Amino acid sequence: MAQAVKNIPEIDFEKIRKDFPVLEQEVNGKALVYLDNAASSQMPLQVARRIDDYHRHEHANVHRGIHTLSQKATDAFELTRKKVRDFIHADSENEIVYTTGTTDSINLVANSYGGSVLKEGDEIILSEMEHHANIVPWQMIADRTGANIKIIPVTDSGDLDMNAYKSLLSNRTKIVAVVHVSNALGTVNPVKEITKLAHEQDAVVLIDGAQSIPHQAIDVQDIGCDFFAFSAHKMCGPTGFGILYGKMDLLEQMPPYRGGGDMIDKVSFEETTFNVPPFRFEAGTPPISAGIGLGSAIDYLNGIGMDHIARREEQLVDYAVQELKKIDGLRFIGDSEKRASVCSFIIEGVHATDIGTILDKQGIAVRTGHHCAQPILKRFNVPSTARASFSFYNTEEDVDRLVEGVRYAKSFFE
Structure with a gap:
């Protein structure tokens, strides 16, 4: 067995792993090794219990209810907004918009902000490594408005070509939308520099933070971005819930994306006026339990510490790269x-696909395919990859099992 990765002294990650009972099961007669965290992380008992507790004792519709149960549900639901504000270091909880996930957040910005400011000849800059969720909404709004899309190329190492990015920027650039961490490559992009350069051209910046929010401390004010989007299910929370951070001066200018209850001020058949941000963008009954679950997930991650999580995962991925390179x-x-x-x-x-199938027979869960990032795989001239993605509850033994499994899969084709 390979040398063990040293745990950070003050954090007992073996104990933390016990918070995830799903990891204790067997798949195909083998102990499960879950390495598909970039698709969705696992949920700790503490979060699952909080969601269950809501359903058992607090379930009611939120906002405007005068009865006690509705007020309890509203208080718990709105507390998450404050927790998110602190977690990403936003200026105000009113800059925190509830959505159904990263995809919904990006569509909101593309349609509400992009749809109201873009005109023919304006330019949107994306990168070659974007997830489809940060490509297709911009294509749709570009078709509607006559705007053009420009693409930042990626180098052979998987980094953004920053010189090319600088050359793309101009006074026609209105929006820059880039991923913080690539789900297909793992590359961490220099989003603070990207934002600074865009702002020099008076462009607005959206950061897709779906893959960064679970792995490192985020400070949107330090980054300087105008919008930041992420999903609860990537960070030990439930599916169906996400966040859009937006600077207040921009949110106040943006028209509603959807119409319905809660996003209005006054309604008549002659005229409707709209609520203030963030409620202007939150039409209809929200996924209340999921929102409360995100708040609990934030508590859980804060209890470990994002710096500890980042260091632990860096150790694991470095070890995985070191061992996989030997194959x-x-x-x-x-x-x-x-x-x-x-x-x-x-x-x-x-x-x-064959790698993933054979690994699954060994109880090892990885993701195979194009990872909803077809352009970047085309850039590297491959149709699909096998992707192992790690979380803080993984272990060096998980890495060893992965390496052994890949060697075993490879042996079938020799």
């Missing part, structure tokens, strides 16, 4: 020095 014929897709907890790879002569 003949294995090639990483994306090999940036600034890599988050993703290892995306191919093996010469072996289809990624």
Whole structure:
């Protein structure tokens, strides 16, 4: 067995792992190794219990209810907004918009902000490594408005070509929308520099934070971005809930994205006036339990400490890269020095689906395919990759099992 990765002294990650009972099960007769965290992280008992407690004791519709149960549900639901504000260091909880996830957040900005400011000849800058959720909404709004999309290329190492980015910026640039951490490559992008350069051209910046929010401390004011989007289910929370952070001066200018209850001030058949941000963008009954669950997930992550989480995951991914490199014929897709907890790879002569299928038979869960990032895989001339993605509850033994499993999968094709 390989040398153990040293735990951070003050954090007992073996104890923390026990908070995730899903990891104790067997798959195909083998102890589960869950390495699909970039798709969705697992949920600790503490979060699951908080959601269950809401359903058992607090369930009622939120906002405007005068009865006690509604007020309790509203208080718990709105407390999450304050927790998110502190977690990402926003200026105000009124800058925290509840959405159904990162995709919904990006669509909101594209339609509400983009739809109201873009005109023919304006330019939107994206990167070659974007998730489809940060490509397609901008294509749709560009088609509607006559705006053009420009693409930041990616180097052979999987980094953004920052010189090319600088050359793309101009007084026609109105929006820059880039991923913080690539879900397909693991590359950590220099979002603070990207934002600063965009602001020099008076462009607005949206950061897709779906893959960064679970792995490192986020300070939106330090980054300087205008919008920041992420999902609860990537960070030990439930599916179906997400966040859009937006600077208040921009949110106040933006028209509603959807119409319905809660996003209004006064309604008549002659005229409707709209609520203030963030409620202007939150039409209808929200996923209340999921919102409360996100608040509990934030409490859980804060209890460990995002700096501890970042250091632990850095150790694990470094160890995984070191060991996987020893396998003949294995090639990483994306090999940036600034890599988050993703290892995306191919093996010469072996289809990624075959790797994933054989690993599953060994109880090892990885993701295979294009990872909703077809343009970046086309850039590297591969149709799909096998992707192992790590979280703080993974172990060095999980890495060893992965390496052994990949070697076993490779042996079928030799």
